[in-house]
Amino acid sequence: MIPACPLAALPRGEALRIETDPPIAVFHTEDGELYAVDDTCTHQDASLADGWLEGCEVECPLHASRFDLRTGRVDAPPAKLPVRTHQVVVRDETVYVVPSDLPPNLPPGVRTGSA
Amino acid sequence: MKSVAIVGASLAGLSAARALRAQGFGGLLTIVGAEAHRPYDRPPLSKEFLAGRMTTVDLALEGDGEDLDAEWRLGVAATGLEQGRSLRIALADGSAVEADGVVIATGAVARTLGGDLSGVHTLRTIEDAAALRADLDAARRLVVIGAGFIGAEVACVARTLGLDVTIVEAAPAPFARALGPEMGTALAGLHEAHGVRLICGAAVRSLTGEGRVDGVLLEDGRRLDADVVLVGIGARPAVDWLDGSGVKVGDGVVCDTGGATSVPGVVAVGDCAAWFDPALGAHLRVEHWTGAARRPATAAQTLLSGGAAVPDALAPPYLWSDQYGMRVQFAGHTLPGDEVSVEEGDLASRRFLAVYRREGRTVAVLGVDQPRSFTRWRRRVNEPAGAR
Numbered sequence: 279m280i281p282a283c284p285l286a287a288l289p290r291g292e293a294l295r296i297e298t299d300p301p302i303a304v305f306h307t308e309d310g311e312l313y314a315v316d317d318t319c320t321h322q323d324a325s326l327a328d329g330w331l332e333g334c335e336v337e338c339p340l341h342a343s344r345f346d347l348r349t350g351r352v353d354a355p356p357a358k359l360p361v362r363t364h365q366v367v368v369r370d371e372t373v374y375v376v377p378s379d380l381p382p383n384l385p386p387g388v389r390t391g392s393a
Numbered sequence: 394m395k396s397v398a399i400v401g402a403s404l405a406g407l408s409a410a411r412a413l414r415a416q417g418f419g420g421l422l423t424i425v426g427a428e429a430h431r432p433y434d435r436p437p438l439s440k441e442f443l444a445g446r447m448t449t450v451d452l453a454l455e456g457d458g459e460d461l462d463a464e465w466r467l468g469v470a471a472t473g474l475e476q477g478r479s480l481r482i483a484l485a486d487g488s489a490v491e492a493d494g495v496v497i498a499t500g501a502v503a504r505t506l507g508g509d510l511s512g513v514h515t516l517r518t519i520e521d522a523a524a525l526r527a528d529l530d531a532a533r534r535l536v537v538i539g540a541g542f543i544g545a546e547v548a549c550v551a552r553t554l555g556l557d558v559t560i561v562e563a564a565p566a567p568f569a570r571a572l573g574p575e576m577g578t579a580l581a582g583l584h585e586a587h588g589v590r591l592i593c594g595a596a597v598r599s600l601t602g603e604g605r606v607d608g609v610l611l612e613d614g615r616r617l618d619a620d621v622v623l624v625g626i627g628a629r630p631a632v633d634w635l636d637g638s639g640v641k642v643g644d645g646v647v648c649d650t651g652g653a654t655s656v657p658g659v660v661a662v663g664d665c666a667a668w669f670d671p672a673l674g675a676h677l678r679v680e681h682w683t684g685a686a687r688r689p690a691t692a693a694q695t696l697l698s699g700g701a702a703v704p705d706a707l708a709p710p711y712l713w714s715d716q717y718g719m720r721v722q723f724a725g726h727t728l729p730g731d732e733v734s735v736e737e738g739d740l741a742s743r744r745f746l747a748v749y750r751r752e753g754r755t756v757a758v759l760g761v762d763q764p765r766s767f768t769r770w771r772r773r774v775n776e777p778a779g780a781r
């Protein structure tokens with residue numbers, strides 16, 4: 279479990295990027311839900327934490343594919359692959375991320391430090 | 394509508410096929426494409442693919458196992474469109490496709506300077522990119538004619554390969570047509586900082602060499618040595634095949650805000666189409682990825698409803714360009730006389746967000762390495778004045 283930030287530091291409608299390898303984006307939706315996905319878009323090297331959060335979806339800041347934060351599913355090209363999702367846990371007013379053990383869907387040319 | 398033929402098997406054509414199926418069209422779908430390839434993505438051709446960081450496989454636009462239940466006629470061009478009881482598309486191999494509805498998605502072709510010297514390139518297809526890369530590998534000096542986005546991106550890649558690069562532009566500033574002179578000038582510095590020589594306000598008289606290009610001669614008498622020349626002076630819509638069809642053509646196929654052409658049952662999408670843009674009060678041919686990917690959904694509605702569907706509000710044109718690792722993003726359309734102001738960052742650091750206004754209304758936004766704020770500002774383009 280990776281501590282992300284105090285809950286109070288992530289207001290609704292905002293996103294946070296944690297510098298894991300690969301980085302993870304944590305979103306707090308307007309409805310108060312918390313979600314975490316890989317921060318790197320599956321199309322190219324863009325940070326989804328920089329994207330536009332609407333409902334349970336984030337729109338990639340570069341080419342506007344939208345990812346469903348609950349499932350990672352992508353709605354329309356250019357991204358073709360879903361983004362990997364992670365579990366979020368709030369304990370003692372702190373946001374934690376439980377990283378997935380599935381392989382990430384990183385874009386061509388982007389590698390993790392370990393790979 | 395029982396059958397639809399899509400002419401042009403690239404981004405706009407594929408997006409139209411997807412949209413038709415997604416909107417419940419269960420009839421016969423034929424996709425005609427002049428290139429022998431399955432649909433592929435062009436933006437990487439001047440970026441990652443040219444740099445060798447992406448392969449042909451990475452360029453595929455279709456998803457793994459995607460099946461649109463279409464008949465693909467690849468490697469054969471359409472040569473004409475006739476209206477009769479149905480619409481009839483003549484193909485270059487002498488055969489024909491008949492359909493009740495037609496989507497024109499034939500895109501654009503690179504403008505050339507003529508002549509047949511080797512070492513002179515344009516960039517539109519996979520073959521163009523492979524040939525250009527092979528020539529760059531063997532060259533020392535590249536001259537790019539035209540300071541548009543494709544030329545600038547090729548210049549970037551050539552610099553990383555260690556070539557000596559000069560860009561020649563007839564207008565007083567680079568990117569002026571797309572970004573206006575002020576912001577074009579701001580981006581010029583980016584290229585100069587990376588060792589590219591930029592010569593603006595200079596017209597090309599001729600290319601020199603025997604058999605193979607060896608230089609570029611300017612109108613002012615200057616001569617630039619070159620082993621390779623990239624001609625990046627824009628593209629013209631691929632609409633010659635529509636001559637005599639009755640489909641009205643201006644700068645591209647003339648369409649309304651829903652993609653309908655002058656011929657019933659025929660819509661047009663992508664780089665070949667000039668849709669009416671209400672925010673501008675004029676027809677505008679948009680040659681960017683996002684429009685070619687998204688507008689076909691509107692055109693499919695128009696086609697399937699027989700023109701009865703009220704088209705979705707038109708999203709402003711959007712383009713991006715990658716230069717020296719910087720993300721350039723632009724949404725909207727600028728005209729001479731628009732006021733431009735830098736709202737975030739500053740020009741000197743080359744990380745900024747600039748807003749274009751006309752009569753108090755935000756008409757365009759430019760972001761250089763500001764994806765986060767660009768995403769937010771982009772939503773304000775063409776809002777009525779004083780909305781925020």
Ligand SMILES: Cc1cc2nc3c(=O)[nH]c(=O)nc-3n(C[C@H](O)[C@H](O)[C@H](O)COP(=O)(O)OP(=O)(O)OC[C@H]3O[C@@H](n4cnc5c(N)ncnc54)[C@H](O)[C@@H]3O)c2cc1C
Pocket residue numbers: 400401402403404405406425426427428434435436437438439469470471472498499500501502516517518543631634662663664665679680681682683685711712713714715
């Ligand atoms: C090198 C390059 C870099 C680019 N970079 C960017 C970028 O960074 N950002 C951005 O927003 N946009 C970019 N673009 C623009 C973007 O790629 C285009 O807007 C997009 O490809 C348009 O899609 P289209 O399907 O309308 O046309 P096209 O992609 O041009 O496809 C048209 C297809 O129709 C076929 N065709 C033509 N005539 C016929 C005929 N008579 N019969 C049958 N088939 C025919 C052609 O062979 C072609 O396959 C770039 C373009 C190029 C070339």
Ligand code: FES
Pocket residue numbers: 319320321322323324338339340341342343356357
């Ligand atoms: S980088 Fe996200 S859609 Fe292209």
